[in-house]
Amino acid sequence: MDEMNMDAMDDAPLEAMADATGDSAGDGAPAECPSSYAGCTTYEDRTATNASREVDFGGALGMNFVPKCSMIKAGQSVIFVGNFAIHPLAQVCGPADVIVDGTGTSAQFMFTTPGTYNYKCVVHEAFGMKGSIQVVP
Numbered sequence: 001m002d003e004m005n006m007d008a009m010d011d012a013p014l015e016a017m018a019d020a021t022g023d024s025a026g027d028g029a030p031a032e033c034p035s036s037y038a039g040c041t042t043y044e045d046r047t048a049t050n051a052s053r054e055v056d057f058g059g060a061l062g063m064n065f066v067p068k069c070s071m072i073k074a075g076q077s078v079i080f081v082g083n084f085a086i087h088p089l090a091q092v093c094g095p096a097d098v099i100v101d102g103t104g105t106s107a108q109f110m111f112t113t114p115g116t117y118n119y120k121c122v123v124h125e126a127f128g129m130k131g132s133i134q135v136v137p
């Protein structure tokens with residue numbers, strides 16, 4: 001196998017990962033988020049130091065993320081709590097790829113770059129299982 005074929009193989013998984021995070025252009029840069037995703041026009045202010053930044057999903061909550069629309073400050077983290085095997089999490093768009101996935105029943109992600117991050121349940125997107133996090137400076 002020559003050098004060029006090796007390079008082609010190396011690139012393939014990277015493209016697949018980019019597509020999974022909504023990088024439709026396939027250029028490695030995260031896609032910019034459209035406004036009003038998941039019906040989010042106002043965001044629950046969770047920027048206070050002592051505010052909860054937990055997003056619960058599934059179980060008794062059904063095919064929902066609660067709260068659906070969160071506002072946090074750059075440098076703060078959001079913890080997702082629910083069953084990731086039943087509701088696989090994926091970031092749809094945003095200024096950086098932060099929400100990678102989760103296993104088990106909780107996963108925490110720190111947002112350092114301001115902007116809007118939209119996410120979805122891969123399985124129940126069609127049922128509206130979507131949410132958005134707005135990160136302010």
Ligand SMILES: [Cu+2]
Pocket residue numbers: 063086087088121122123124125129
């Ligand atoms: Cu789901």
